[in-house]
Amino acid sequence: MLRKVLGGFVVKEKKSIADWLWNLALLLWALTIIFPLAWIFYESLKTNQEFFQDVWKLPGQLIWQNYSDAWNEYRIGQAMLNTVYYVGVSLIIGTFLTAINAYVLTRMQFKGRSVMWGLIMLSLFLPGINALVPQYVLMRDLGLTNSLTGLIILDSFSESAFYLMMLGGFMQSLPKELEESASIDGASIFQTFFRIILPLSTAGIVTVAIFKFLNLYNNFLGPFIYLSDPDKYTVGVAMYQANQIMHYKSDWVTLFAGLMITMVPLIVMYMVFQNRVREGATLGAIKG
Incomplete structure (x- = not known):
């Protein structure tokens, strides 16, 4: 909701359909950036065996040793x-x-x-x-x-x-x-x-x-x-x-x-x- 100050009162304005669509587009754009980063991060905490078994599965145990090896x-x-x-x-x-x-x-x-x-x-x-x-x-x-x-x-x-x-x-x-x-x-x-x-x-x-x-x-x-x-x-x-x-x-x-x-x-x-x-x-x- 947008807000305007009018005569000392706060008036709320409804967002238009274009505003909602624009916000949705920005959210989807942000997800296309955040999701690959998150995926790489949790893949970096797996073993190679877990990675090849299922690339989408979360690691069973966090292997921080991978960072030391890198x-x-x-x-x-x-x-x-x-x-x-x-x-x-x-x-x-x-x-x-x-x-x-x-x-x-x-x-x-x-x-x-x-x-x-x-x-x-x-x-x-x-x-x-x-x-x-x-x-x-x-x-x-x-x-x-x-x-x-x-x-x-x-x-x-x-x-x-x-x-x-x-x-x-x-x-x-x-x-x-x-x-x-x-x-x-x-x-x-x-x-x-x-x-x-x-x-x-x-x-x-x-x-x-x-x-x-x-x-x-x-x-x-x-x-x-x-x-x-x-x-x-x-x-x-x-x-x-x-x-x-x-x-x-x-x-x-x-x-x-x-x-x-x-x-x-x-x-x-x-x-x-x-x-x-x-x-x-x-x-x-x-x-x-």
């Missing part, structure tokens, strides 16, 4: 540490560079800015796979293949037009008088950026950082191509290798346990920052 045997633990290093450093450097680029392209006036923006927008129509071969040749010639640090450099300096548009639109909505006042007070461009623009753009920067985190954590193609040492694999490649092992070893419950471990950071990120993402994504649009 952490050690399939090297999920090492992959998680590699991912923390790769994602953490790439996130800090990449988000900072995106903030600087967005500031320069939206708040500063210089010759060729419109041409630069046009080229950036053009990149949206070019599939990223086209740059794979020249990127690999460059990384190989620089000796940065099979290196997490090299992968960090590649992802940190590979700017995305989507993030630039998102953060640039937010920064563009800030009053121009802020920079004019700072310039009158003798502030340099860097002081204006770090002391005024950066603090006021926190909501937009956090939003971009969350999207970058999700993209980096789920990145599979880059680590799969550039990393050849199993000790340097990220979670995406480690899970792929574990899945390949299932062609010769039917240990699916341990694989499900590893999958649950890798999903924990994403679930936590969603639970903690879902409101912040929504707020940051709409705040710039409202101001603009």
